[in-house]
Amino acid sequence: MTEKILQVEQINKYFGKFHALKDVSFDIHAGEVFGFLGPNGAGKSTMIRTMLGMLTADSGKVELSGINMLAQPVITHRRIAYVPGDVYLWPSLTGGEIIDLLLRMGGHEHTAKTDELIAKFELDPTKKARTYSKGNRQKVALIAAFSADVDLYIFDEPTSGLDPLQELNFQEEVMSLKVAGKAVLLSSHILAEVEKVMDRLAIIRQGKIIEMGNLKDLQSIASLKVEARVQKDAQALATLSGVLNFEQKNDTIRFSVQHQDLSAVTAELAKYGLIDLKVAMPTLEELFMAYYRDESEEEHAK
Ligand SMILES: Nc1ncnc2c1ncn2[C@@H]1O[C@H](COP(=O)(O)OP(=O)(O)OP(=O)(O)O)[C@@H](O)[C@H]1O
Numbered sequence: 625m626t627e628k629i630l631q632v633e634q635i636n637k638y639f640g641k642f643h644a645l646k647d648v649s650f651d652i653h654a655g656e657v658f659g660f661l662g663p664n665g666a667g668k669s670t671m672i673r674t675m676l677g678m679l680t681a682d683s684g685k686v687e688l689s690g691i692n693m694l695a696q697p698v699i700t701h702r703r704i705a706y707v708p709g710d711v712y713l714w715p716s717l718t719g720g721e722i723i724d725l726l727l728r729m730g731g732h733e734h735t736a737k738t739d740e741l742i743a744k745f746e747l748d749p750t751k752k753a754r755t756y757s758k759g760n761r762q763k764v765a766l767i768a769a770f771s772a773d774v775d776l777y778i779f780d781e782p783t784s785g786l787d788p789l790q791e792l793n794f795q796e797e798v799m800s801l802k803v804a805g806k807a808v809l810l811s812s813h814i815l816a817e818v819e820k821v822m823d824r825l826a827i828i829r830q831g832k833i834i835e836m837g838n839l840k841d842l843q844s845i846a847s848l849k850v851e852a853r854v855q856k857d858a859q860a861l862a863t864l865s866g867v868l869n870f871e872q873k874n875d876t877i878r879f880s881v882q883h884q885d886l887s888a889v890t891a892e893l894a895k896y897g898l899i900d901l902k903v904a905m906p907t908l909e910e911l912f913m914a915y916y917r918d919e920s921e922e923e924h925a926k
Contacts (some may be wrong), residue, residue, distance in 0.1 A: 626653040626654045626655055626656070626805075627653065627654045627689070628651050628652075628653055628654075628689075629652055629653060629654050629688065629689055629775050629776050629807035630651060630652040630675075630686075630687070630688060630776055630807055630809070631651045631685070631686070631687040632648060632649055632650050632651065632671075632675060632684070632685075632686050633649050633684055633685040633686075633687075634647050634648070634649055634683065634684045634685065635647070635648045635649070635671065635674060635675075635681050635683070635684030635685075635686065636648075636681065636682045636683045636684055637667075637670060637671075637674050637679060637680075637681055637682055637831075638682050643831060644667050644670045644831050645667050645670055645671055645681075645831045646830075646831045646832040647684075647832070648667075648671055648684070648828070648831070648832070648833055649684075649833070650826050650833065650836060652776070652807040652808070652809060653807065654775075654805045654806070654807055655802055655803075655805045655806070655807070656802070656807055656808070656823050656824065657798060657801075657802050657808040657810060657818075657821050657822045657823050658807070658809050658810070658822065658824050658825065658826070659810050659811075659812070659818035659819075659822035659824070659825035659826070660672075660809060660810065660811040660812070660825070660826055660828065661811075661812055661813065661815065661818065661825055661826070661827050661828070661912070662813060662827055662828035662829055663813055663829065663916050664813055666813075666828045666829050666830065666831070667828055667830070667831040668780065668811040668812075668813075668828060669708075669709055669780055669811070670831075671811075671828070672706070672778055672780055672809070672811060675693065675778075676693075676697075676701070676704070676706060676778075677693065677694055677697045681694060688700040688703060688704065688775065688776060689703075689775065701730070702730060702731045702774070703774045703775045703776065704774055704775070704776045704777075704778060705730065705768070705769035705770075705772045705774045705776075705777045705778070706769070706777075706778045706780075707762070707765045707766055707769045707778070707779045707780065707782055708765070708780050709781040709784070709811075711758075711761040711762050711764065711765045713753035713756070713761055713764060713765075714753060715752065715753050715754035716752060716753070716754065717752070717753055718749060718750055718751060718752055718753070719747055719748065719749040719750075719753060719756065719760070719763075719764045720742070720749030720750060722753055722764050722768075723738060723742070723749065723764055723767050723768045723771070726764075726765070726768035727768055727771060727772060730768075730772055730774070732771065732772040732773065732774075734771070735771060737770075737771050738767065738768075738771040741766075741767040741770050741771060741797075742767055744793055745763045745766065745767055745790060745793055746790075747760060747763045747764065747767060757785070758784075759785035759786050759787065759790065761785070762782070762783075762784075762785045762786060763786070763790070766779075766782065766794065766797075770797045770801075774806070775806060775807060776806070776807045776808075776809065777798075777801055777806060777807070777808045777809070778808075778809045778811075779798075779808070779809070779810050779811065780811045781811060781812050781813070781817070782794060782810065782812075782817070783817050784817075791817075795820055795821050798810070798821045799821060802821070802823075808821075810822060815908060815909060815912045819839075819908060822839075823838065824836070824837060824838050825837070825838075825839070825842075827842075827912075827915055829915065834915070835915070839908060842911060843905050843906065843908070843911060844883065845883070846905070846906050846911050846914065847868060847880035847881060847882055847883075847906065847914075848880065848881055848883060848886060848903050848904065848905060848906075849878070849880055849903070849904045849905075849906060850877075850878065850879050850880070850881055850889070850901070850902070850903050851876065851877070851878050851901075851902045851904075852876070852877050852893060852898060852899075852900060852901045852902070853875045853876055853877075853898075853899040853900040853901075854875055854877060854893065854896040854897055854898055854899065855875065855896065855897025855898075855899065856896045856897050857872070857896075858872055858877050858893070858896040859872060861877070861889070861892060861893070861896070862879070864885070864888070864889055864892060865885055865888070866881050866882040866884065866885025866886075866888075866889065867879050867880075867881055867885070867889060868880045868881070875899070886903070890903075
């Protein structure tokens with residue numbers, strides 16, 4: 625087992641009476657890219673800010689390689705690079721000056737790697753920050769983060785302002801960190817932003833982690849999609865345990881079914897003169913839409 629770099633245990637955070645983080649626990653190992661996914665307002669940024677001590681946790685523990693991050697921010701922050709979702713830059717400094725300032729603030733140096741990154745992300749470092757687009761502001765923060773040699777890299781919605789080419793550059797740099805044995809936390813509300821590079825993920829909704837694992841684990845607990853052709857009216861299947869969204873058009877039926885109910889349901893299907901049967905895993909996109917949709921349904925039901 626690789627070394628555990630980050631350990632978050634039972635974090636709770638309230639804003640007044642609003643319970644923004646509910647017993648949030650997860651860990652990230654060396655060489656692991658961990659996706660932190662959830663819809664807008666789920667609590668991703670609040671979790672990151674709480675971990676970094678920018679917000680005060682009401683309870684819980686955060687450790688970086690066994691050191692209490694909330695009690696020892698000075699030591700631990702030197703071993704972390706963080707790119708926030710909204711990058712604020714000093715308007716009258718140039719991009720290059722800000723990169724160097726960010727590096728020095730973290731106790732790091734401008735190196736050949738910094739120049740490589742400036743060229744790779746096609747940033748003009750001589751321009752004042754006030755003239756930069758959102759994407760260019762994001763590049764400044766990303767270049768400073770990728771230049772730093774630390775243990776944990778935290779990116780909050782890192783590619784929202786980047787074009788597809790720069791997004792590929794971002795993914796390539798994240799993969800290099802992984803190969804170098806670094807731990808990476810990637811927070812996003814878009815699966816596509818993290819899907820290609822992450823090893824494991826947590827899905828957070830309304831301040832609570834509702835699923836955690838690798839993508840295969842998540843797919844295996846999701847409902848399967850069944851499409852079959854039958855010779856008889858099969859409406860009665862809709863009432864079977866685990867069957868969801870049943871519909872029949874002529875001889876074709878479609879429904880979703882939980883893994884554990886599949887064999888009972890397919891056995892039952894045989895009674896309706898089964899001609900053809902297809903069972904498919906949901907795509908990742910469908911899986912995530914299902915998690916997000918559940919939430920909007922709950923919201924509407926309130
Ligand atoms: N300073 C604050 N005071 C009160 N409520 C807050 C504060 N900051 C965040 N919240 C609330 O906490 C919840 C979580 O917000 P957060 O910004 O962490 O979500 P997020 O998952 O990062 O969303 P997004 O994907 O939109 O960035 C939201 O309901 C938000 O309104």
